[in-house]
Amino acid sequence: MRRIRASVGAAALVLTVGALLAGCSQEYQDERGKGDAPVEGGKGEDTPAEVYNMPDGFGNLATKCVGHGFRAYVTTNATGPSNVQVVEDKSCVG
Template identity: 40%
Template sequence: MIRRRTTVIALAAVLLGTALTACDPGEKYTEPWRDAPRSGTDNSSALVFTMPDGFGNGATKCLAGTGVRVTTLYHQDGPYGSVSTVLDPACK
């Protein structure tokens, strides 16, 4: 009875571990065009910068007519990233 119970618990742990590692929510490149709805159009170019290996890459641009600069950073196909917005006098 104890052996069967141990086998069931071990099997459940293996199945749970497989389920948790099988779906990676960080695969942002496998789901293109999943952007949020747009309230306006600003298709101007962003300044894209690539850092040396081991550091994050990013892009920055001014939001048209707002005086706000938006910068996004990401690290390869990692599940994380960051967004920064600042008031920038150079953005007119």
């Protein structure tokens, strides 16, 4: 009986790890490994962002209105994830 429980536990662990790894798909990665999430219908809101270039070694900053009444600030980082802040901005009306 212990062997059956151990086998079931091991199978559950393997399935859980497999599901987690499947969620980390590389399907949307571009050649630099910085892919975007899929957008329903392949169309999204593509207005350009304002980009502020920082000196080499520092993340650049991009900002634009997102949704209605909000502004997003995003920094790039060559060695890790980008930083994102979304704040209320009354000048962002749509």
